[in-house]
Amino acid sequence: xxxxxxxxxxxxxALPVSVETLADTADLYEAGLSSFASVQLMLALEDAFDVEFxxxxxxxxxxxxxxxxxxxxxxxxxxxxx
Amino acid sequence: MNELAKAKALSLTERxxxxxxVAAANADDVDAAGRFPRExxxxxxxxxxxxxxxxxxxxxxxATTAEIAEVCxxxxxxxxxxxxxxxxxxxxxxxxxxxxxxAPWHEAYMRRxxxxxxxxxxxTTEGGIGGNLRNSICAIEVDGDTCRLTKxxxxxxxxxxxxxxxxxxxxxxxxAPSDQVMTVFEKGQYTLEKTHHWxxxxxxxxxxxxxxxxGEAPAEQILPKPFAEIAAQSMLANSHIxxxxxxxxxxxxxxxxxxxxxxxxxxxxxxxxxxxxLRLAEASNLLQLVKSNILAALQQYDAAQKDETKLSxxxxxxxxxxxKIASSQTILEIINHCLLIAGIMGYKxxxxxxxxxxxxxxxxxxxxxxxxxxxxxxxxxxxxxxxxTSLLG
Numbered sequence: 001x002x003x004x005x006x007x008x009x010x011x012x013x014a015l016p017v018s019v020e021t022l023a024d025t026a027d028l029y030e031a032g033l034s035s036f037a038s039v040q041l042m043l044a045l046e047d048a049f050d051v052e053f054x055x056x057x058x059x060x061x062x063x064x065x066x067x068x069x070x071x072x073x074x075x076x077x078x079x080x081x082x
Numbered sequence: 083m084n085e086l087a088k089a090k091a092l093s094l095t096e097r098x099x100x101x102x103x104v105a106a107a108n109a110d111d112v113d114a115a116g117r118f119p120r121e122x123x124x125x126x127x128x129x130x131x132x133x134x135x136x137x138x139x140x141x142x143x144x145a146t147t148a149e150i151a152e153v154c155x156x157x158x159x160x161x162x163x164x165x166x167x168x169x170x171x172x173x174x175x176x177x178x179x180x181x182x183x184x185a186p187w188h189e190a191y192m193r194r195x196x197x198x199x200x201x202x203x204x205x206t207t208e209g210g211i212g213g214n215l216r217n218s219i220c221a222i223e224v225d226g227d228t229c230r231l232t233k234x235x236x237x238x239x240x241x242x243x244x245x246x247x248x249x250x251x252x253x254x255x256x257x258a259p260s261d262q263v264m265t266v267f268e269k270g271q272y273t274l275e276k277t278h279h280w281x282x283x284x285x286x287x288x289x290x291x292x293x294x295x296x297g298e299a300p301a302e303q304i305l306p307k308p309f310a311e312i313a314a315q316s317m318l319a320n321s322h323i324x325x326x327x328x329x330x331x332x333x334x335x336x337x338x339x340x341x342x343x344x345x346x347x348x349x350x351x352x353x354x355x356x357x358x359x360l361r362l363a364e365a366s367n368l369l370q371l372v373k374s375n376i377l378a379a380l381q382q383y384d385a386a387q388k389d390e391t392k393l394s395x396x397x398x399x400x401x402x403x404x405x406k407i408a409s410s411q412t413i414l415e416i417i418n419h420c421l422l423i424a425g426i427m428g429y430k431x432x433x434x435x436x437x438x439x440x441x442x443x444x445x446x447x448x449x450x451x452x453x454x455x456x457x458x459x460x461x462x463x464x465x466x467x468x469x470x471t472s473l474l475g
Contacts (some may be wrong), residue, residue, distance in 0.1 A: 016258055032258025035216070035462070036250055042466045058467050059394040060314065 003046060012040040024067040029060070038063050041062050045069065051076040087307045093322055094145065098153040101112070102160035108159035110431075113439050116286035118243050122164035123201065131168065133196030133236060135175045141196035146382045147320065149177075151327035158331020159338075162443035163287025163330040168200075170288075173320045174202035174248045177264060180316035181307040188305065191246075202387035205295055208232040213455060217259040217312060221252035223306065229265060231303040232294070236278055239290040245269050249295060251300040265299070273296035284442030285450075289374060304305035315393050319383045321451075326376045326409035329447050330369075333413040336440045337362075337369055340420035343427065344433050358423035365419040372412050379405040398468040403460045405443050410447035416440050 002024065010019040013028070014037040022031055033041075041063070046052055051073060052064075062072040092100075105122035112119045124131055126466050135150060136142025149171050158165030176193065182188030194200060204213040221232040238247060246268045251261045278292025305312065340362055345357035383399055386392040418439050421428045424435040431438055 007094070029308070030253075030258065030261045032260055034260055035459070039462045039465055046466070053466060055395060055397050055468065056391065058396040060310070061394065063389065080258050 001073065002047075002066060002070055005045070005066055005073070008041060008044045008048060009066065012044045014040075015043050023067065026072075028063065028065055030052060033063070041069075049077055050071050057081075079082050085381075092145075094134065094149055095152060095156065097131060098156040101125040101129045101131060102156050102164075103174050104356040104438045105164040106160035110162070112163055112287040113443075114286075116281060116289075118240055119161055119164040119167060119287045120243075122161055123167060123243070126157075126168060127201075130199065132171060132175075132199045132201060135172055135179055136192045136196040137179065140192045140268065142192070147323060147383055151323055151376065151380065152319030155331040155334070158328035159213075159335040160331075161287065162332045162440070164282075164329060165331055165451060166285060167240055168343055169324040169328050170204060171202050171309045173317060174204050174318040176265070177248060177305065177312050178202075180387050181296075181305055181312050182369060185302075185306050187300070187302040188266070190301050198245075198246035201237055201243065202241070203241050203247045205233060205235040205238045205241075205247050205249040207235060208250075209235040209236045209292075211259075213452065215250065215451075216262070216310070218252045218262050219252055219254045219259065221257060221463055222263060222265060224257065224301050227301050228298060229304060230298045231265065231267075232296045233277065234277070235295045236292040237290045238274070238293055238295070239288045241274055241291065241293055243288075243289070247272065247295070249297070253308070256342055260310065262392075263304050263306045264312055265297075266294075267297040267299050271299040283440070285446040311394075314399070317387075317389070318399060319379070319393075319402050322406040323376065323379050323383060325447070325450070326372070326405055327415045329409050329444065330372050330376060332440050332444050333369060333372065333416040335436050336420040337365055337419045338468040339428070339435050339437065341363065342425045351386070361419050361423050365416050365423075366415045368412055368419070372416070374408050375405055375408050396463045397470060400463055400467060400469075403456045406451070406456060407453055407460075410453060413444045413447060414441075416445050458463055 006019050013033055016032045042053060057072050061068065063069055096310055101122065104125035107118060108119060121456045131153060132146035134143045138144045154165050154169045157168050178188055182192060200218045207220055210219050211217045222230060231249065233249060233251060241247065246266055247266055248264050248266055250264050253261050254257065275295040276291055276293055280289050292396045344356050344358045344362050347358065379402060386398050392398055415436060421437050421441065424437060427433045427435040428437040430436060441471045
């Protein structure tokens with residue numbers, strides 16, 4: 001999942017730095033992720049993982065790092081515990 | 083009794099009304115001369131209004147956003163430029179109150195704002211960023227305990243009158259344009275070289291000239307939180323709500339003038355309803371819409387302040403953007419209705435029904451942060467954020 005997220009970030013994040021140089025926990029806003037690019041990234045993630053982000057996940061924190069995005073996507077794709 | 087205790091013996095709205103009376107007496111001259119509303123701001127200081135937002139434990143009054151919006155409205159009815167200076171000062175104060183707590187320098191400074199009634203100005207606009215305050219070109223340079231900044235600030239409202247300027251920049255020389263910080267520079271810590279002259283259609287008293295800002299100050303004056311958080315969590319809501327408070331004030335004063343006109347006409351022709359009465363009813367409907375919208379935003383902000391996730395959410399940003407769009411557009415419609423009611427008496431300057439200043443001041447609302455930019459921003463968010471379709475949610 002992380003590989004896919006990195007791939008989408010490289011394509012839609014419009015970052016001034018290369019995604020390979022970023023650690024999973026690096027702050028993406030510090031790296032230059034704009035609000036417009038973050039929305040493009042969200043749309044790409046929704047498409048790639050066939051999920052829809054609920055209102056509760058549409059905030060800065062959920063997209064602050066690659067690890068945070070992975071957690072957000074994982075919370076939507078994992079089988080719900082019965 | 084000290085000054086604050088004296089001021090506090092009156093209610094906040096009574097104090098605001100006394101300052102507003104001074105603002106009203108000078109409003110036409112401030113407008114005609116395009117000068118800073120000195121008398122009104124002095125009256126705000128005398129009424130201890132500049133420190134009301136500062137927490138009580140730092141010498142302020144812990145005023146809520148709703149209370150501050152009410153003061154904005156009262157001042158806006160008297161003189162829109164005075165109301166806007168007060169609103170802009172309080173928006174900057176909200177950055178300190180929301181994000182300076184726990185930082186020793188900023189806490190001490192808040193204490194001084196309340197004690198000495200200091201006036202805060204803002205420098206978020208920069209030549210070359212295309213009006214997007216979430217981007218900076220200039221970067222602050224931290225050298226040991228000192229920070230230095232040079233900024234081509236194309237707008238700093240009442241810069242030469244302020245006691246401090248809160249200014250944005252990139253966090254470091256190698257930072258991305260959106261990785262910003264905000265720094266408090268006190269008067270005496272900067273120089274201003276004027277580059278743009280403020281000679282405008284309306285809001286002439288805010289003196290929003292442009293300057294090359296050059297400052298040097300202790301590095302501890304940089305706010306500890308990233309500007310991105312300040313912008314999302316306190317500036318967005320405070321700006322849109324407090325500006326709307328001022329704008330509602332302009333429109334409600336225009337309405338009051340039109341109503342006096344209609345009532346005078348009704349008294350002259352007993353038994354008939356004057357022709358302007360129907361338009362007044364329409365304007366009353368629009369005025370209520372603006373008011374309800376601001377009140378709903380205050381409620382939403384109040385709820386979101388207890389929940390940081392909500393405060394940073396897209397849904398909240400969309401709602402605040404919508405408040406700004408609605409108030410800035412609707413007040414023009416209201417004032418235009420009032421002008422149709424008062425006719426030539428409203429069009430002429432110097433009558434009790436004059437509306438020229440109101441109309442000109444109100445036209446700034448859709449431009450100060452362009453509505454097109456805000457709608458563009460909202461439209462991006464709506465690509466992923468689903469509108470809450472419930473009534474109470």
